[in-house]
Amino acid sequence: MSKKLLRSVREYKRQAILTPVFVALEVLVEVLIPLLMANIIDVGIAQGDMPYIIKLGLLLILMAVVALFFGAKSGQLGAVASAGFAKNLRHDIFYKVQDFSFGNIDHFSTSGLVTRLTTDITNVQMAFMFTIRLLARAPIMIVLSLVMTMTISMPIALMLLITIPILGGVLLYIAKKAHPHFIQVFDEYDVLNNTVQENVNAARVVKAYVRADHENEKFGKISSIVFKLFTKAERIVAWNSPIMQFTLYVVILVMVLIGGESIINETMQTGELTSVIVYAIQILSSLMMVTFVFVQIMIAEASTDRITEVLDEVPEMADASNARTEVANGDIDFEHVDFSYSGEGGNLSLKDVNLHIKSGQIVGVIGGTGSAKSTLVQLIPRLYDVTKGSVKVGGVDVRDYSLKALRDQVSVVLQKNVLFTGSIYENVRWGDENASDAEVQRVCKLAQADSFIQDFPAKYETMIVEGGNNVSGGQKQRLCIARALLKKPKILILDDSTSAVDTKTDALIRQAFREEIPDTTKIIIAQRISSVEDADMIIVMENGEINGIGTSEELLKTNAIYREVYESQVKGGADNE
Template identity: 75%
Template sequence: MNKTLLKSVREYKKQSVLAPLFVILEVLMEVLIPMEMAKIIDTGIAEGNLTYIVQRGLILVVMAMLALWFGAIAGKMAAIGAAGYAKNLRHDIFYKVQEFSFKNIDRFSTSGLVTRMTTDITNVQMAYMMSIRLLARAPIMVLLSWVMTLLINVKIALLFLIVIPLLGGTLIFIAKKAHPHFIKVFDEYDVLNNSVQENVNASRVVKAFVREDFEISKFHGISGYVYNLFTKAEKIVAWNSPVMQFTMYVVVLLLVAIGGKSIVTGTMATGELTSVIVYALQILMSLMMVTFVFVMIMIAEASTDRITEVLTEVPEMKDKEDSVKEVPNGEIVFDHVNFSYSGKGGNLSLKDINLHIKSGQTIGIIGGTGSAKSTLVQMIPRLYDVTEGSVRVGGRDVRDYNLEALRDQVSMVLQKNVLFSGTIYENIRWGNEHASDEEVQRVCRLAQADGFVNEFPAGYDTQIVQGGNNVSGGQKQRLCIARALLKKPKILILDDSTSAVDTKTDALIRKAFREEIPDTTKIIIAQRVASIEDADQIIVLDGGSVVGVGTSEELLKTNEIYREVYESQVRGGEEHE
């Protein structure tokens, strides 16, 4: 475990310290038990002293009960400590991800983050629990058992000095050979989870194109590769048991040979030989425990590296100490803005953008696929930072604002907006958790969502399933618009957010915007000219550059791209009619 991850132990340090302490007490009792058994055999039974046998027997029972109690407490403390550690790790990763900008999130796939918060953390949890229990137990057990053996018979103790490093080295060698295969497995887990996630999310497409067999084949391919990697690793680790058993039998035979000769010569008693055999088994089993834990730690090492990647990721965007916490108005200025997803030196998605949008204006943005329309508006709430130049909102560079304050005043309805599991009320209140029922219903009326919501048997208490799959695309878009309006923003951005609604509903939404939120700056990205035709200004983008700005009438005269789109949609539609 590295230092970064161990910081997450926090309030569970007490349990993490007490667990090995109780383990040591448990081991102490277990090491003393064979000694008491030897006394019962060599003194009590040999001399027929029943009183001695009963006395020592009672001490033996007390030791066994204490060992049981210490073991139970150690197990409980280790379980609490490991489970708490895993809980804190999940908490820390989840909170860290909340700080990420889009650029940070782009570094990790969704399935990769899910695997880190599930499989990887489970591996770390198991390794941690075994470390604070078994790694404390095994070395102490080996040491104390060897000391007790030394007190009984020096020759046998010297035998262990040969066996212990030889067996330990062999088992560690086996574990190291398996390690590379375990590392590969977790990278493939990401691919496997991604395949499952894609299949479930796109289940309607899969069924519509009758591609179930292809998806099954793809899943079997990845699953089979994971199986092969695990099989290779487990085949290597499987050598642990036969090597252990062989060593155990050889050691027992040697003990019997040395011990038997010592009994004949009178230098060792029968009970002492029995206790030495028990100590031998304790030593060998402890070595096997160490190897088992070593394998688990190596499995967890790959998981540890993957978790550390997330925890040490530096959020691209951080608030300044003197960050501005109030956005005065919805004025927007793009000043010689260049942007590349790869940072400086990368291919520019936005090239020398210069725009001035007055507060309260309605702005339309149009352009072909890949013209960077979505990229442009993502600069405003600072979902990405500009590579060069600056974006100003309300007269201040967006980088001067407190991120939460800025985004509270810039409501954005993304192309791929989603609804969450819960009621319609709960989904809309993402815009303002303290909003009343009347406020929720009002914004739904503005977004033209009130009508279909009231048609549901449960109305606004209707449950939305995960991803909003029980409402249509147009209904989902209108609910997302209502959610954005509930924030009462100074800037409202609709990123192609009315593409799934009919033209009449689209017109009613825009009419409500003009009448109900005249002071809010409204930016509408659309593929339909009709959605932006009445905007105060229309921005035409092509290849990441602004190639035209003006009203619809002005652009029809001066901009060929806009004129072509207009004629293909408006005049083409008229001819079709």
């Protein structure tokens, strides 16, 4: 396990260190028990000394209780240490992810991050617990048992000394053989998780498209791959137990032979032989334990790597120490902006974009899907950084602001927007957690959401569930607009945010913007000409480039794409809804 991860043990270090200490104490007591038994047999029974037998018997019980106490204590401490370690790790990853930019998240994918926060952490937690509990136990047990055996019979100790590396080697060989299969199993788990997550997230879509059979088949396939791989791995590991048993019987047989001769020669006693056999059993089962832990650690290794990857990821965006916290106004300037999602040298999604927007203007953006409308506006609140050139807000490069200050002033309603589980009040207050009820209601009126909210029995206390599945698409969009308005931003960006709203309501929203927030720059991405027609400036995007800029009137004269869209929507009289 990497040092980096172990740093997350933090306040549980005490427990993590005490666990092996208690394990050692337990083993110390356990090792003495066979010795006592030998004395009971060789002294007590041989001489028919009943009081001696009772005395040692009581001592034996006492030691068993003490061993039990140490064992329970180490178990408790180990559980706290490993669960605490896992808690801290989860916390660290979660906090790290909060600092991720959109680019960082693209790098891992959402389900990749979820698996890391769940399955991978559980693997590491298990390995950590086994390590501090069992790995400490085995070596101490083996060494002490060997020492005890030596004091009784040198030849038998020698025989065990030879057996240990042989059996250990064989068991490790088995573990190594099974290891790649286990790794494969966990890789397949990722695929399995991904399928489940995607399917459950999109359960409604799956039903709507009657794709349940197809999804079942897909799941069945992956599930049976996992089954096969697991069987393969377990079939190899299954050799452990019989090999161990066989070795044990052989060892006991040899010990009885050696011991029997010694007893006949009177250099050893019967009780001593019994205790030596117990030591042998303890040594061999400790070996078995080590290989078991070894497999667990190997399994966790892959998880460790995946977790370290997240912890090592450098957040792409960090505030400069002298970052600006004031945004002067809603001016926006793009100067020779190139942008690629894969960084320098990658496929350019935006090519040499130049754009100047004055504070308070209403700007429409239209263009086909994939023409980079969303990409263009995401550069303004710095959801992504430009690859070349610069984006300025209020005359200052966006990279010179603190992220919080910038994003407080540039409010975006993303195309793929979501609401959270909670009341309407709570959801809209994402924009400003200190806003009063009246303030929330005001922005909801602005976004034309108030009327439908009043129709809900619980009104503003209505609970939103599952990202907004219990409100219609158009209602969700209006709530998201209200949330963005609550920030009182200097720039408001709507990325296709009224697509599910009827044209009349759409017009009312724009009218409210014009009257109520005249100083805010408004950028409206839309498919409908009617949504942008009355804008001060319309940008026509095509293939990552600005194809034309102007008012609707100007573009009708100069821009072929705009004219085509206009004619298909307006001239035919049909609003494409």
